[in-house]
Amino acid sequence: MKKDAAALAGMLATMGVLHFAVPRPFDSIVPRSLPGRRRTWTYLSGAAELACAAAIAHPRTRRAGALAAAGLFVGVFPANVQMAVDSRDASPVRRAIAYGRLPFQVPLVLWARRVAR
Secondary structure, three states, X not given: OOHHHHHHHHHHHHHXXXXXXXXXXXXXXXXXXXXXXXXXXXXXXXXXXXXXXHHHHOOOOHHHHHHHHHHHHHHOHHHHHHHHHHOOOOOHHHHHHHHHHHHHHHHHHHHHHHHHO
């Protein structure tokens, strides 16, 4: 597996596992406008990350998995916005982390697109 693809698959797999192992931080950033329970959205996004990781790990499905990951990175952006909004009254460090995540989505999307090629 290419180094870039392996790293992306590893990052997605790690985050996917964390959604199940330690779901509470992910629950807290699920946008309130989504219907249903926050935990359900946490598990669904974790499963999506694991599915993308598995697809990227296999050469035959790498392109589709990487394109799906790019879409996932765009799709979870509202959660990052929610985290930033909710951090308005947090410590400067927590605010910096929350706002710092917002522009990080762009390199993630570009990374996934690069792996898809």
